[in-house]
Amino acid sequence: MNVETIIKELNLKVRSASDKLNNNVTGGYTGDLLSDVIANSHEGDIWITRQVHQNIVAVASLKEHAGIILTNSCEPTGETLEKANQEKIPVMISDLPAFELTGKIYNLLVK
Template sequence: MKLSSIVESISLEVKTGKNNLQNDVTGVYISDLLSDVMANSKEGNIWITLQTHLNIVAVAGLKNLSGIIIVGNRQIQQDVLQKAESEKITVMSTPLPAFEVAGKLYQLLNG
């Protein structure tokens, strides 16, 4: 499934990397622990987290993730968005909590 379909179906706000929306999403990984994401996420995964630390951009880049969904209406600091934009990482935002984003994506991708 393309990132753009996911953005549309669960009404995500795209904060950065708007040019990558045609990328394919290979699956979904949820974690707030960066070492966990480094160890267990797969290339092309979309990453759901409430972590907004600057290092999320590096993790997404290193693992070639298709995008980051920041949940729970978390504020994202400007430096994080700037870094994501310059590294061409798609950062999206939603007011929904991680459990519900996962639930909706699971129905969309596996249902």
């Protein structure tokens, strides 16, 4: 499954790297503590978080995540978007809270 499919299924808004929506999604990780995400997420994961600052892009880039989804309609900062476009990391927005969003993506991935 790629990022674009998840965007369509869950009605996400795309805020950066719209040319990278064919990134393959192999799993997911939900978390706001960067050390937890660095230690436990995997390459190809879609990362679900409430953090909106630019350091999330460095984490996603280092871990080679397929993309980042911000929960509860949170908007990324301008610096985050600038970095995400540079690093080609899709940042998306969902109006759902993390619990619901995680459940929906989990169900899509295990189908």
